[in-house]
Amino acid sequence: MKLDHIVHFTHTSPEASSKFWNEKGFHAIxxxxxxxxxxxxxxxxxxxxxxxxxxxxDEHIAQASEHPLIQQxxxxxxxxxxxxxxxxxxxxxxxxxxxxxxxxxxxxxxNRLTETGETVRWRLLFVDQPISSALPLPFxxxxxxxxxxxxxxxxxxxxxxELNEGLRLEALVFSVEDPEQKExxxxxxxxxxxxxxxxxxxxxDGKGKERLSEVHFExxxxxxVFEQGNYLxxxxx
Numbered sequence: 001m002k003l004d005h006i007v008h009f010t011h012t013s014p015e016a017s018s019k020f021w022n023e024k025g026f027h028a029i030x031x032x033x034x035x036x037x038x039x040x041x042x043x044x045x046x047x048x049x050x051x052x053x054x055x056x057x058d059e060h061i062a063q064a065s066e067h068p069l070i071q072q073x074x075x076x077x078x079x080x081x082x083x084x085x086x087x088x089x090x091x092x093x094x095x096x097x098x099x100x101x102x103x104x105x106x107x108x109x110x111n112r113l114t115e116t117g118e119t120v121r122w123r124l125l126f127v128d129q130p131i132s133s134a135l136p137l138p139f140x141x142x143x144x145x146x147x148x149x150x151x152x153x154x155x156x157x158x159x160x161x162e163l164n165e166g167l168r169l170e171a172l173v174f175s176v177e178d179p180e181q182k183e184x185x186x187x188x189x190x191x192x193x194x195x196x197x198x199x200x201x202x203x204x205d206g207k208g209k210e211r212l213s214e215v216h217f218e219x220x221x222x223x224x225v226f227e228q229g230n231y232l233x234x235x236x237x
Contacts, residue, residue, distance in 0.1 A: 001085050001086070001087070001190060001191075001196055001197065002048060002049065002085065002086045002196055002197045002198050003049045003083060003084075003085060003086070003169065003172070003196050003198050003199050004049060004050075004084045004085055004086035004141050005049055005050045005051065005052050005083070005084050005141075006049075006050075006051045006052065006080070006083050006084075006172070006212070006215060007052050007054055007069065007080075007081040007082050007083065007084065008051060008052065008053050008054065008079070008080050008081060008226075008227065008229050009054055009055070009072075009073050009076050009077060009078050009079060009080075009081045009227070010053045010054065010055045010078055010226075010227040011055060011077070011078050011227065012053065012055060012227060013040075013055065014030035014031060014040050014041055014042035014053070014055070015030055015042075017042035017053040017055075017226075017227075018030055018042045018044075020226060021042075021044055021226075024224065024236065025235075025236025026044060026163070026167075026233075026236065027044065027045075027161050027163050027164055028042055028043065028044040028053075029042065029043055029044075029158075029159050030042055030043075030115055031043040031052070031112065031114065032112045032113050032114040032115055032120075033057055033112065033113050034110070034111075034112050035061075035113060036061075036065075036110075036111075037061065037062060037065050037067055037069075037070045038056060038057055038058035038059065038060065038061025038062035038063075038064075038065065038070070039054055039055065039056055039057055039062060039070065039073070040054075040055060040057040041053060041054045041055070041112075043159070044164070044167075045154060045159055045160045045164045045167075046164060046165075046167040046168060046169060046198075047160075047164070047165045047166070047167065047168060047198075048147075048151070048197075048198050049169065049198055049199075051215075053227070054069075054073060054081070056073065062074065068105060068126045068131065068139070069081070069082070069124075069126075069139065071131045072131050072136060075131055075132075076209075076211075078227045078228050079211060079227065079228035079229055080211050080212035080213070080215075080228075080229045081136070081211070081212075082136045082137075082138060082139065082212070083138045083172065083212065084124075084138060084139050084140065084141050085138050085139075085140050085141070085190075085196070086140070086141055086142075086143070086147075087125075087140050087141065087142050088142060088146075089142065090106070090107040090123050090124075090125045090140060090141075090142040091107065093125060093140060094106070094107065094125055096191070097125075097127065097189065100188050100189060100191070101188070102127050102128070102137075102189060103127070103128035104125055104126065104127060104128060105125070105126040105127070105128050106123070106124055106125040106126055107123040107124065107125045107142065108123065108124050108125075109121070109122075109123055110122055110123065110124050120144075121144040122141055122142060122143045122144055123141070123142045124139060124140065124141055125139060125140040125141075125142075126139045126140075127139070127189070133208070133209040133210065134210055135174060135176050135182060135210035135211060137185075137186070137189060138186075138189075138190075163236075166234075167217060167234070168198070168217065168218045169198060169199035169215070169216065169217055169218065170199065170200070170216040170217060170218045170220075171199055171200040171201070171202050171216040172199055172200070172201055172202065172212055172214075172215060172216070173202045173203075173204055173212070173213050173214040173215075173216065174201070174202065174203050174204070174210070174211070174212050174213060175204055175205075175206025175210060175211060175212075175213035176203050176204070176205075176206055176210045177205075177206065177207065177210060179203035179204060179205060182203045182210075183203050186201065186203075212229075213230065214230045214231070214232060215229070215230070215231045215232070215233075216232045217231070217232060217233045217234055218234075219234045220232040220233055220234060221233075221234055221235035222234075222235045
């Protein structure tokens with residue numbers, strides 16, 4: 001299974017988020033609006049995943065949303081939220097996950113209106129769990145387009161450049177109260193392994209709110225702190 005994207009909650013507009021990263025030599029873009037959720041995002045792609053900086057665009061819509069991710073955004077405010085893993089068959093995955101002892105929510109349809117007026121569509125699957133300070137389990141996505149066509153389109157539009165294709169991940173580090181318990185829970189959910197095809201999932205001792213704490217890129221040469229999130233990233237400038 002592959003990491004599809006990292007969700008990082010911000011109080012920063014997509015334009016300001018992308019400007020921050022572009023000034024450090026990366027290539028980030030404004031993504032667009034989730035009109036049904038009252039949110040908007042900025043995006044930075046790697047070769048087979050992306051980072052989403054998600055913020056509220058319409059507070060009234062966001063507060064009324066029953067969507068698990070938007071409810072978590074309302075709780076957390078800013079900082080790393082959760083991660084999303086990619087599947088090509090969410091209906092089958094839901095059966096597998098429930099067979100491992102978890103309850104699921106979905107699959108549910110979702111979409112985003114881009115700045116160019118294009119509607120991007122996908123489906124989401126969540127594990128049924130309370131929204132709290134405990135580490136949220138990953139959620140899952142199935143895109144309308146096959147990966148090959150989707151990434152080819154992103155390259156054609158300039159969202160993925162040669163620089164983006166070199167941004168490979170090494171590991172995602174989660175800060176939790178009981179690393180062994182969380183490793184066992186996540187391993188059971190994911191069918192036995194915490195080594196994804198495009199990064200590793202690591203758990204370390206921590207106090208307080210349990211969340212993703214660090215994103216480690218390959219060839220890291222600097223630490224970048226943005227909206228309460230730590231990135232060990234390559235140095236371009």
